[in-house]
Amino acid sequence: MNHSTLISQRPVKIGLRTTLNILFPYLVEKILEQIKSIWFIVAYLCFFQIVVLGLPVIFATMVTAGIAIVAIGLMFFMEGLRLGLMPLGETIGTHLPRKTKLPIILFFAFLLGIGATLAEPAIAVLKAAGSGVKPNQAPLLYSLLNDFALQLVAAIGIGVGAAVALGVLRFFYNWSLKVLIIPLILTLTGLTLWSFNNEILSPIIGLAWDSGAVTTGPVTVPLVLALGIGVCRIVGKGDMTTNGFGIVTLASLFPILAVLILGNFHYLKGDYYGADHYIGQLEPIEEVDNTSQLTSKPILQSEVFSEAEFAHYLITNEIPDETEIQYKGGKVSLVDGQIIHDDTSIIIVKKISQVRPYDDDDWDPQSNFISSLQETATAALKAILPLCLFLFLTLKFILQERLADVQMVIIGIIFAVLGMAMFGLGINLGLTPLGTQLGSNIPSVFASVSPWGMLGQHGPIISDGIGGRLVAILFGFFLGYGATLAEPALNALGETVEKITVGAFRKSLLMQSVALGVAIGIGAGVCKIAFNIPLVYLLLPPYMLLCILTWISSEEFVNFGWDSAGVTTGPITVPLVLAMGLGIGANVPGVSNGFGVLALASVGPIITVLTVGLLVARAQAKMDIENER
């Protein structure tokens, strides 16, 4: 049988049926992947609302639809990253060192950093977190968020730009990430301590640290990672294990520095709200209650007696059940040891019999599907297209190169935009309402509150104040864990780690350690809000611990650990955590804003990843010894 086995060369033509046969298993596999990553957070939130709090899920249909859209959106987005954004970034990364000189590369990296910051609306998140800030309580913070909002964005942008440039420069000279991180942390710690001891400056600490956490989003991270890997494929030196990592870390530390410096600058210049050189409008700007957007509670309305009930009361003179008696006006005096009301109106009010939904809609009547879709689609286009255009132009005109498979990259970019729009919409429809409900209902474990979207009072479920707060902390813990596993940027990072180590380092190991770290961080954040502990006490000791851990860990874990910390706070975690932080904060006296939780959520995973790294290194050293025997 000495004939050739080469297949015929005719182009393959297939019909619709075959197309579907090929497409279907692919879609099933991809959607299952996403369901695997989001099921935990969804099941957990529902469980808590229904079983622990004993409340129904409001707008259940909308929430369900939203979550389904999240899964489909994530599927498209992750495929878009795989097919489009990451190959684009990596290709540019490999051509840059071959075609241009170092200064041009650094300039490109700087521009990319700024562009990425502008594309991903971090500032909106910061504004939401600072929505409760009163100008007279925290004047500098208020000014930064309002009067100097543009400068704030610019400072963060320049911070990220400088970070990306430094990160790329590091690859050329093979610097250790440790050597860059530790001095940076010490500087940040010093500045934070200095600010903490100052009444005006201390409120900006939360803003600064959170801005570091939110700048690195689901588009920036994979793009910057891919770029770094590309550059390292060409110029990488050393043991080639951690090539391409580290930029994300720097991009989450530099903005903190930038914001702290900006705050101090305005403090010294004295042109913040209420200070001598303030040039903005002094009259309190009409207070926009942003909190209400996140936790819009319908006003509690009492129920009324009907005419029939009144007639019945007149005849029988029996006070109906489920009522409350109020006394209004008149004089109260102590006569012969008795309290006597004179000329007082006695009012009988009907109590709301039980907690029940405000209305029976399964869909939030205020949420407009079409306009919501338009909004998220615009955001997705803004986040992805300008960046991709910038990359395409760089590739074409500066590098004069072509992509290996342009068609595939374009399909990928379309998928990414589509996915991001859908998954933003799904978050608006599904995860945010669910998270907001729970966030505002969570205080009912330790206080009596009116549940979100419902009439009546609920709670406290645990009358012991401390115990109830502990339950809230526990809730935050698992919320952090589940939300992290669903974060797209972290999933992309995990896949990259697995790919670059040829599977030696599994994605699941990284994801689980990071999720545990975020869980601890968010637990600590809830603790901060519930007991009103200053952020510095919770933030600085872990960072000090980190300096030590970073120093003794292997370069590999330092890169993976710090980078994964930078990506944890993404589009799924942030709305959930903010809703919860604001909800709990509103029920604890003296808490003005929800800042700081995100910063704590990014310090946690670094500690856990580095700790896991040290444990694994120990276990493997032990195993090697046994092998030698």
Place this chain on the structure above:
Amino acid sequence: MIITRHNMSVVTLIIGRHRAKKVLQDLFADGIHSALLTSARGTLMQDKWYQGILSMIKPELAVIHMIVPDPFVDSIMERAAKHAQLHRSGAGSIFSKPCVDLHIKGTFPLWPIDQEELPEEDASNDLHENLTAIYLISQGERTEAVCRAAMHAGSHGPVILFSEGHGLRDRLGWLRITNKPTKEVVSVLVENVDAELVFSAMAEAGKVQSVGRGLIYRMPVQKGLINIVSVYSQTRHAASIQQIIRAIDDIKGNKDWRHQDSIAIHGGATAGLEFLTKLSPKSTHKPHRLISIIVDRDHSQKVSLQIINMGAPGANINYFQLYIQTDSTQHQEFAQINIVVNEPSAIELEKRILEEVEQDLMIFTQPVTGFIAY
């Protein structure tokens, strides 16, 4: 212009990744001309349920290919073995496979023809002959099972590489997005006596005979030295299967006993040895060839698609960094496109690739002694 070279071999060195750089420097100091480097991982079995979530970190390895004229092979292998300290337990492995022929189109850094012999080394010849290399390429989800089967059948812990698989799906237009390109190559180096056993065990575990599962092939190895760790798991076994087999080898003084069906260690912990008595008749021993094409990485996609359009059933691409003696600050990246086809097709395909592909490339074929795919 096409240059044809005869009597060339591919020497492959597998060592821990952190030592790769140092060993390469030593080898260059000894006079080698070029080396291709890629990364791989070793095997570490996971026996505990929780390791599915919190998996252990597997050993990171480097795979270094050197294309060397036959007269230099022994000398280079001995030097590499010395630099990499391959005599130490778990240090790595080295082996050489002969090429049938090798053609270079355009410029390509390769061993010059007029090179003198390398200075002689002290001949502490630890190299074994009668070895076989086995490669199984699959989508990765069965890698764990394949490794387990291979080790039960007497292999060392397999070395796993990533490769990019291309085939029929790439001809489907936009539907090629459904191609999951990352494939895993499970490779082992075993003694000839074990080869059939390990080969069929791996083929069975990898289910390569079902549609779209992958392929397995084996190649003769000229000389080699295996010293790869084969930690079976973290839990302490009294002794692993291979340790038992090695111990029996030592007692018997040979490996012939392995052919006997009457060995007395069946059942229980040694259940994996069932393959000893069940030699699979399924493998094809019709002569096949492995065609390897080395091109610039930037053009590899295009070239592989072109080759698939010439009728090759499928191609797997491995990416390498090229190290050449002149120490430059930038790496050159190359891709090795591997295709396994039967002998007549190989000759035809090789001819057409040399004629039709425009890019500079190096192409060589190597004999394949067993091949299974759907």
